Amino acid sequence: MRLIGQIAVNVFKESVRDKVLYNLVAFAVLLIAVSYLLGQLTAGQDMKIIKDLGLAAIASFGRLIAVFIGIGLVWKEVERRSIYSLLSKPIQRYEFILGKYAGLALTLFVNVAVMTLAFYAVLAYLNTQYPESVQVTWSAPATDPGMLRAILLIFLELLLITAVALFFSTFSSPFLSAALTLGLWVIGHFNDDLRSFDAVVESPVAAYFARGLYYLLPNFGAFDIKAQVVYALPVPWQYVVTTTMYGCVYIALLLTGAVAIFSRRDFK
Amino acid sequence: MDAVRTEALTKHYPVGFWRPRSYVALDALTLDVRQGEVFGFLGPNGAGKTTTLKLLMQLTYPSSGRAEILGKPVGDVSVKRRIGYLPENPYFYDYLSAEELLQYFAGLFGYGAADRRRLVATLLDEVGIGAERRLQLRKFSKGMLQRVGIAQAIINDPEVVFFDEPMSGLDPMGRREIRELILRLRSRGCTVFFSSHVLSDAEALCSRVAILASGKLAAAGELSDILALHARGWELVMAGLDDAVLEAATASGQVERVTPLGVRRYALELPLSVAPDRLVTDLVSQGAELVSVNPVRETLEDFYMRQIGAVPHERGLAPG
Numbered sequence: 001m002r003l004i005g006q007i008a009v010n011v012f013k014e015s016v017r018d019k020v021l022y023n024l025v026a027f028a029v030l031l032i033a034v035s036y037l038l039g040q041l042t043a044g045q046d047m048k049i050i051k052d053l054g055l056a057a058i059a060s061f062g063r064l065i066a067v068f069i070g071i072g073l074v075w076k077e078v079e080r081r082s083i084y085s086l087l088s089k090p091i092q093r094y095e096f097i098l099g100k101y102a103g104l105a106l107t108l109f110v111n112v113a114v115m116t117l118a119f120y121a122v123l124a125y126l127n128t129q130y131p132e133s134v135q136v137t138w139s140a141p142a143t144d145p146g147m148l149r150a151i152l153l154i155f156l157e158l159l160l161i162t163a164v165a166l167f168f169s170t171f172s173s174p175f176l177s178a179a180l181t182l183g184l185w186v187i188g189h190f191n192d193d194l195r196s197f198d199a200v201v202e203s204p205v206a207a208y209f210a211r212g213l214y215y216l217l218p219n220f221g222a223f224d225i226k227a228q229v230v231y232a233l234p235v236p237w238q239y240v241v242t243t244t245m246y247g248c249v250y251i252a253l254l255l256t257g258a259v260a261i262f263s264r265r266d267f268k
Numbered sequence: 269m270d271a272v273r274t275e276a277l278t279k280h281y282p283v284g285f286w287r288p289r290s291y292v293a294l295d296a297l298t299l300d301v302r303q304g305e306v307f308g309f310l311g312p313n314g315a316g317k318t319t320t321l322k323l324l325m326q327l328t329y330p331s332s333g334r335a336e337i338l339g340k341p342v343g344d345v346s347v348k349r350r351i352g353y354l355p356e357n358p359y360f361y362d363y364l365s366a367e368e369l370l371q372y373f374a375g376l377f378g379y380g381a382a383d384r385r386r387l388v389a390t391l392l393d394e395v396g397i398g399a400e401r402r403l404q405l406r407k408f409s410k411g412m413l414q415r416v417g418i419a420q421a422i423i424n425d426p427e428v429v430f431f432d433e434p435m436s437g438l439d440p441m442g443r444r445e446i447r448e449l450i451l452r453l454r455s456r457g458c459t460v461f462f463s464s465h466v467l468s469d470a471e472a473l474c475s476r477v478a479i480l481a482s483g484k485l486a487a488a489g490e491l492s493d494i495l496a497l498h499a500r501g502w503e504l505v506m507a508g509l510d511d512a513v514l515e516a517a518t519a520s521g522q523v524e525r526v527t528p529l530g531v532r533r534y535a536l537e538l539p540l541s542v543a544p545d546r547l548v549t550d551l552v553s554q555g556a557e558l559v560s561v562n563p564v565r566e567t568l569e570d571f572y573m574r575q576i577g578a579v580p581h582e583r584g585l586a587p588g
Contacts, residue, residue: 006375
């Protein structure tokens with residue numbers, strides 16, 4: 001565990017020095033600029049748009065980091081041969097994989113946490129700009145803590161994307177890993193359609209195949225509850241907990257696969 | 269207990285996509301390295317030296333055969349605590365300084381923060397980059413990276429250290445410093461296993477060597493024995509030698525080769541069958557002066573060439 005922690009801290013240090021956290025500045029600028037512009041255009045109803053946009057931005061910036069750093073986590077070490085010195089130290093290959101994953105998870109956590117704080121700060125400021133007569137027309141308060149549920153699931157989605165990217169990067173090039181990860185993410189958003197595929201096709205084989213894919217592929221759509229929280233629709237904790245458990249199991253399976261592949265790999 | 273032991277260690281790589289064939293990178297290598305010795309692992313580029321080291325570090329897995337370090341199978345974490353490894357042309361994390369990198373690696377061995385700082389400062393001075401300790405590694409030259417690589421290889425005060433081409437990228441001063449470092453390691457009781465294609469390094473440092481050619485073990489043993497077996501004659505360096513005297517000596521068949529070194533100064537190569545003292549007496553009586561006489565040993569280069577000439581047709585692609 002200590003070794004995994006040390007490898008993770010090194011990944012985090014690399015992300016910071018590679019200026020990955022600069023995306024926070026971009027996020028802040030985007031949020032402030034959009035808030036200002038919307039404030040000029042609409043009266044009162046912009047709060048939902050800002051919430052929706054803020055949550056989407058947290059997810060999008062996080063996805064970029066998860067995919068584009070995730071695919072390079074292992075590949076870069078192998079390609080530059082820095083892994084040769086590292087694996088000659090008293091660490092096991094599984095500790096290397098888990099350390100790399102934990103490092104990127106830590107980077108994402110810091111990113112999401114800072115973006116969330118900035119998001120709530122902007123919402124709190126905007127709240128002061130509207131009279132109470134406007135505020136009562138909103139379906140939820142500006143700094144609705146219910147949005148944290150959506151952010152928690154966004155973070156879990158990012159952890160899942162990272163696990164997918166890491167899994168592919170243990171055996172393929174960064175370009176292929178990125179393509180496969182993004183492909184899986186897109187398909188994973190239409191996962192519910194696969195489940196009800198038998199309603200639109202007559203072939204039972206195609207329906208079974210689609211149902212099989214539904215169970216096999218990660219259901220990324222389940223992590224997206226932005227619309228519900230923005231419109232203050234109920235999202236029971238039970239759903240959040242179940243989805244979290246689903247994400248954790250999927251991540252564990254992917255990491256097990258990544259470790260299994262990486263442990264057998266020859267570094268030529 | 270040997271420091272390193274391999275038995276019929278073999279590595280094949282598949283080559284080709286549609287019709288994969290097996291490329292023999294290392295063919296049934298059996299050798300043993302004794303504790304406390306500096307062992308030279310020699311061979312030209314592509315001989316299989318780096319493949320062997322990767323197998324010993326479990327960066328690749330053998331196709332067959334086995335390897336042990338300090339009596340335990342390679343890859344055993346308890347063994348990794350007791351060994352060090354410098355890869356060929358080492359590369360590290362651009363964003364770290366030399367000091368941070370070594371502290372990171374020292375942490376993997378479980379050193380506490382205070383020990384890490386003290387250890388890293390000593391090591392950086394020992395390999396000659398103490399002044400650049402806070403410089404990011406992306407700004408390091410190849411030679412400086414090599415020094416960082418050596419420092420990380422000995423950070424745990426290893427019992428056995430594996431250096432893959434340790435002199436690579438170093439200037440003459442750097443090479444001498446690393447030679448001295450290897451001798452210091454030996455005096456501490458550390459076994460040094462180093463691969464090189466630079467023969468003078470091996471001659472200066474090693475007691476025993478193994479010579480690899482085209483993936484096969486060509487020879488192993490005491491360096492002096494391997495080369496002495498192939499001593500091939502004598503070299504006389506004579507001054508004040510007249511052309512007529514030289515021609516007569518050559519015509520007599522006693523001299524195999526003449527190399528001019530300066531005005532009336534020549535190196536004469538004699539076959540092993542000719543006693544040099546008689547020729548020297550003869551030449552000195554005709555006004556020449558003896559500068560030196562030395563046995564002509566086969567160099568490792570000659571040895572390589574002979575082995576490489578003999579082995580390559582036995583290696584290579586075979587149906588997979």
